[in-house]
Every structure is written in structure tokens, then in C-alpha cells.
Amino acid sequence: MSDFVEGWTLGHTLGEGAYGEVKLVINTTSGEAVAMKMIDLVKHPNARQSVRKETTIHRMLSNPHIIHYFGQRSEATMEYIFLEYAAGGELFDRIEPDIGMPAWEAQKYFKQLVSAVEYLHSRGVAHRDLKPENLLLDEHDNLKVTDFGMATVYRLQGKERCLDKRCGTLPYVAPEVLSRPYHAEPADVWSCGIILVAMLAGELPWDQPLAECPEYLAWKDGKYMSLTPWSKLDNASLSLVRKALHHLPESRYTLKQIKEHRWMLTKIHKDRKLEGNDVLDGNGLNQMCSRNEHKVPRLGLSQPEFPGLEASYTDDMNFEQRAGFSFSQPTDMEDLLLCTQLQTTQYTQNASQNILQKLVRRMTRFFVKSECDNIAKKLVSHLEHEGYTCRISEVGVITVATVDRRKMPLVFKANIVDMDGKILVDFRLSKGCGIEFKRRFVKIKTDLGDLVEKGAVSWPIAVATHSMP
Structure with missing residues (x-):
């Protein structure tokens, strides 16, 4: 370790990205840890524009379910972005392949995700790359949205624009993103729906939402009931997913409608299956309800410019260039x-x-x-x-x-x-x-x-x- 600045010690590399790497920085007095994203401008001379856009968006945001931005430092050959270090790992690590996670846990994380995305949209920001790898957990097991490298402002001073950049991660992108100019909010809602399926079923429904993909075509045509992952979902969660993954963006549920769906309002207990009268009101308080709820079993181009931001804020990353990892999480064991x-x-x-x-x-x-x-x-x-x-x-x-x-x-x-x-x-x-x-x-x-030592890894x-x- 070596001093980065007075009072802060530079630790090991946490991750690698398209433009540089991330290191852990620790305060020598308090032990506070911060993730420092480093962008090498010698290797990537055009990256400064992407940094300006990402940090501009970060400065607009302050929410308990969005990774906290501490600041930026510019040098002649290097850019530094300082972010909250999420100590709880990545959401995808809680998803067991082909199984998912307990329904109560999926519901908890999904509510936090919806809250975060709703806040982003209230600020006129679209994330455009929502997926479990970009959802981190803090030390209290609360979800944090991270990696705003593909984010953009779609609404400014009350004026909303359509987007036309084909970006994101293919299994999570909405169909309209691949075919034509699209509205920002329904596209993010679609990604949230795919994340919910992954949490509940432990698998993704398709490679990409195109007519050439038979799994997507079966979903679009309503011929999916005997197929996975849909057969793993109970009626209530499947009802919500159908609304969030409607192929027409204008018919897709809004975040407000998602929050009002019965699966979101029904408390799922850790130690038992869903009870019909166990429903939450808008304040999270138990209330008696006579509705007969289904039981939930335990189940993982360049864009047009807009007023107020400079032309240099456009991003030009594509599917192939984007690294599939979360910036504020470590790579090596020592960094965990x-x-x-x-x-x-x-x-x-x-x-x-x-x-x-x-x-x-x-x-x-x-x-x-x-x-x-x-x-x-x-x-x-x-x-x-x-x-x-x-x-x-x-x-x-x-x-x-x-x-x-x-x-x-x-x-x-x-x-x-x-x-x-x-x-x-x-x-x-x-x-x-x-x-x-x-x-x-x-x-x-x-x-x-x-070769494996039997028994669970000890976490203390x-x-x-x-x-x-």
C-alpha cells in the first residue's frame, strides 16, 4: 500500500473496465473505504468526455438506493472518480442458477430497485443498463444501483426527448431499444422486469427480445406457460411480470402501477408462504384484506443533444465494448x-x-x-x-x-x-x-x-x- 493523498492509503485493484481500473482507497485514521475509478487518458484519449457525462449525472443524484458519488479529480493523464464502496457484494451473487432466491428476498430487493429507478426518472435520468451485475448491496443488505456509464438525461426543464442509442445488455434490453427510437422510462421498466424474473427463477428468459428468438416469440404470442422460467413463477408474480414485460411500451406498466400491484403489496414472510390476508398498505403497515391472494412459493449511435449539456457528453459505447462487471466491487480475494x-x-x-x-x-x-x-x-x-x-x-x-x-x-x-x-x-x-x-x-x-473442504464457508x-x- 502507498499514500494516494495525505491521510488516504491506496490499496489493491478492485476491478477493470473499458477505460481503466478501480482501486480501493482507505482512510488511515477512520478505516473508511472508498472505491476509486481510474481512467487512463493516455490509453483512452477520448474517455474524458465519458467521464464528464458520468460525473455530471452522478452529481444530480442523491438517494439511499443509488451508489453515492463523492467527487472527481482530474490530472493531465488520468481521471479519478470516487464512489461509495459497497461491502455486501453483487445482487447476482444472491441468485442461485436455475433456482433464484426466496420470494421474500426477491420482493425486498425489487421494491428497492423500483424505488431507485423511480427516483432516477424523477430527475430525468435513464440508467439504460439495469441488470443484477449493476446492483450492489451495502453492509446492511440494502440494494444500490451503480455504473452510470450508459445513463443519460432524457428530460430537462419539462421537455422529454426520445432516445435512439442501442445500448445495454442484450438479455435485459427492451425490444424497442433494438428497433427504433424509444422512450426512456418503459425501457428501464422492462429491464426491471427481467431482473425480477432472474431473482425468482434463477435464469433469463431469452438471449434478446427479437422475433428471431423462439423464447421471446413464445412469450409475445402467449405460448409460454409450459416453458421455463415462467413455469417456476406463481400466479401473482407472473401477473406482475406480464405487465412489466409487455412488448408494447405504451401498454407496459409504469413504476407507479408496479408499486400498486398485489404482489408488491403482499408481505411475504421468511418462514412461511404467503397468507391471503397479509397485505401491506402504502406505508408498509399490515392491514387486513379480504382479497383472496395467490400464494407465492419460495423461489434469482450516438444520441441527440439536449439543451443545457455540452455536445461532448455523448457516449459511444456499444454492446461489445461494455464490460460486464460492477465498478465499485472488488476483483481479488484480498480486496473482498x-x-x-x-x-x-x-x-x-x-x-x-x-x-x-x-x-x-x-x-x-x-x-x-x-x-x-x-x-x-x-x-x-x-x-x-x-x-x-x-x-x-x-x-x-x-x-x-x-x-x-x-x-x-x-x-x-x-x-x-x-x-x-x-x-x-x-x-x-x-x-x-x-x-x-x-x-x-x-x-x-x-x-x-x-478437493473441496466440506461444510459452508465461515463468514465471520x-x-x-x-x-x-
Whole structure:
């Protein structure tokens, strides 16, 4: 570690993006952690325009369910953006492939997502890349919308404009985004609907919402009831999804209508299925209701300019250029450790100093048996046998690359860490679909069953000593 500015220590790399990387910055007195997004202007001379647009939008926003923006610093060859560090991980990590998550949990996160997007729209901002990978969780398990690299202002001084930039992530984009100028709000609503399906069913309904896609065509024509993921949804949630994923944007539910749907108003308990009279009013208070609710089972171009902002704010990123990761989340195991207690009152630059830290709760990691030697070689051998391309860095981090079922790039990293005498293998998504990454992780862990230490990973305080070469 080294000082970035007086009183703040520069930590390890948290992530990599289209224009640069993200590092963890820690206050040497309070231990406060901040994510610092770094954009290299030598490698990307045109990136300053994108930074200006992103930070302009960030400065417009202040909401408990949107990642907090702290500020910006400009230098001749580098731009820095300082963002809230979300210690709870990514939403996609809570989604079990082909299963999803408990309905009460999906409802909680979906309500918070709707609240965040409703706030964005009240400020005239469209996110345009809503997906689980861009939804983070704080230390209190509250959802935070992040990554505003594709966001834009669509309403200014009461005047609304149509958008025509084809951007986003294909399985989550609305059909009108791929075909013609579109209105911002229905397009974001569509993405929210896809996220709800992913949370409840653990899979995405289609590769892209086009007539050439048979899964989408079946949905559009109403011939989907026997197909997944729809067969996994109960009547109440399916009713809401039908309204949010109407193929005509003018007929699609608004966020206000979504909030008033019975699935949103019905309290789903952690320890039991939905009861017909367990309904919430607008203030979140229980009230008796005579309605017979269904039971919910436990279930994961350039744009036109507008007045007031300069022409340099246009963005030119496309589907292929956009990295599939969340900027304020870490890549390596060491960066998943959020300091909760120090052995001294301040950080030092002594690399050998042990720091007592707390693991961020995530599910894509496992311990291997302590007698297992050369775990990195064994892991790489297995991955290459399965058709993955692997590369090991000088510090022992394994970068794994492949393509998913949509023939889109999928890149993740495996970091092997000595955790106070126990060997932890930690997987982290770098680019691609989070659910597909989770599905691959589950298979890899199953295949390596003989090497995996039985039992769940212990989440409480642990000591991180070093990464294994």
C-alpha cells in the first residue's frame, strides 16, 4: 500500500473496465473505504468526455438506493472518480442458477430497485443498463444501483426527448431499444422486469427480445406457460411480470402501477408462504384484506443533444465494448476484505503487518483441503480440460476465459488465498453474465468435489495473510 493523498492509503485493484481500473482507497485514521475509478487518458484519449457525462449525472443524484458519488479529480493523464464502496457484494451473487432466491428476498430487493429507478426518472435520468451485475448491496443488505456509464438525461426543464442509442445488455434490453427510437422510462421498466424474473427463477428468459428468438416469440404470442422460467413463477408474480414485460411500451406498466400491484403489496414472510390476508398498505403497515391472494412459493449511435449539456457528453459505447462487471466491487480475494479492526491505530506501509478483517459475504468461493498441494496447477488443469482458456499472473491470480451460451465473452478470475492456515479459492466475475458465471462456478465446484473442504464457508472475522503464488 502507498499514500494516494495525505491521510488516504491506496490499496489493491478492485476491478477493470473499458477505460481503466478501480482501486480501493482507505482512510488511515477512520478505516473508511472508498472505491476509486481510474481512467487512463493516455490509453483512452477520448474517455474524458465519458467521464464528464458520468460525473455530471452522478452529481444530480442523491438517494439511499443509488451508489453515492463523492467527487472527481482530474490530472493531465488520468481521471479519478470516487464512489461509495459497497461491502455486501453483487445482487447476482444472491441468485442461485436455475433456482433464484426466496420470494421474500426477491420482493425486498425489487421494491428497492423500483424505488431507485423511480427516483432516477424523477430527475430525468435513464440508467439504460439495469441488470443484477449493476446492483450492489451495502453492509446492511440494502440494494444500490451503480455504473452510470450508459445513463443519460432524457428530460430537462419539462421537455422529454426520445432516445435512439442501442445500448445495454442484450438479455435485459427492451425490444424497442433494438428497433427504433424509444422512450426512456418503459425501457428501464422492462429491464426491471427481467431482473425480477432472474431473482425468482434463477435464469433469463431469452438471449434478446427479437422475433428471431423462439423464447421471446413464445412469450409475445402467449405460448409460454409450459416453458421455463415462467413455469417456476406463481400466479401473482407472473401477473406482475406480464405487465412489466409487455412488448408494447405504451401498454407496459409504469413504476407507479408496479408499486400498486398485489404482489408488491403482499408481505411475504421468511418462514412461511404467503397468507391471503397479509397485505401491506402504502406505508408498509399490515392491514387486513379480504382479497383472496395467490400464494407465492419460495423461489434469482450516438444520441441527440439536449439543451443545457455540452455536445461532448455523448457516449459511444456499444454492446461489445461494455464490460460486464460492477465498478465499485472488488476483483481479488484480498480486496473482498473490509477492515473492521486494526492491530494498530493506523495503517502502515509494512506489508508484513497482519490486519484483522471481515469477509464480505459471497457465495462463489470455497476452501480446499489443507493437504492439497499445487491447487493452482490442479485447478488450471481441470479448467483447460473443460475447454476454458487460462492464464496465471505473477501473483498467482488465474484469469479464466470462455464464451457463454449466447456466444458472448465470459471472463472470471480465481484467486487462491492463505486465510490464516486455510486455503481459500475465490472466484470473481470480470466480464459477462453474472448468472452464467454462477452456473459455471457451481459446476466447477462440483467437479472438484474431492478437493473441496466440506461444510459452508465461515463468514465471520478472519485474518488474511497473503495470496498464494
